[in-house]
Amino acid sequence: KTVYYTGDSPVGVVIYMHAIGPATNVEIINLRSAESMKIDTTRLEALTGFGILEGDDIIISTVTGDKYVALLRNGDYYNILNALDKDADWFQIEKGNNPFVYTAETGSTNLQFRFENQIAYEGV
Numbered sequence: 468k469t470v471y472y473t474g475d476s477p478v479g480v481v482i483y484m485h486a487i488g489p490a491t492n493v494e495i496i497n498l499r500s501a502e503s504m505k506i507d508t509t510r511l512e513a514l515t516g517f518g519i520l521e522g523d524d525i526i527i528s529t530v531t532g533d534k535y536v537a538l539l540r541n542g543d544y545y546n547i548l549n550a551l552d553k554d555a556d557w558f559q560i561e562k563g564n565n566p567f568v569y570t571a572e573t574g575s576t577n578l579q580f581r582f583e584n585q586i587a588y589e590g591v
Contacts, residue, residue: 468580470565476587477559479530483581486523490574493519495527495558498566502556506536511550515540519574529557530585560584 470480482495494505504527508518515538519525524539525547534557538545571578 468567468582470560470567470582470584472560472562472565472584472586474586475562475589477561478584478587479528479534479557479559481530481583482527483583484525484527485579485581486519486521486525486574486577487579488521488574488577490519490571490577492572493569493578494571495567495569495580497556497558497560498568499561499564500556500558502558504555504558505552506547506550507552508550511538511547514547514550515545521577529559 472478484493491508492505494503496503506525512518520540522540526537526539528535535546536548536551538547567582569575569578569580
């Protein structure tokens, strides 16, 4: 997926990942900056009792001042920041095309993504 950003100032994104089936060790990569974030499903299982399951929604915010990683499962939210790889990069998108890809050890076809961002312009 390519996020086309029309703003002038770099901004964070909110990434919504929906699982239509199980998946393990998901990594999201910003090809423009070579930055990545990996969700370690072994850590996720330690935090919540399970890895990524059908129906799970994972929300990742890289917005400055509002960074978080949350899991929505069966109507309950869980803070899963500790399931994020310790070397994770907090993406900022820049003007123009920002291509993203994802990989997963298993279940890569079970994942759907949506990206949202605000638009920031440099002011006087």
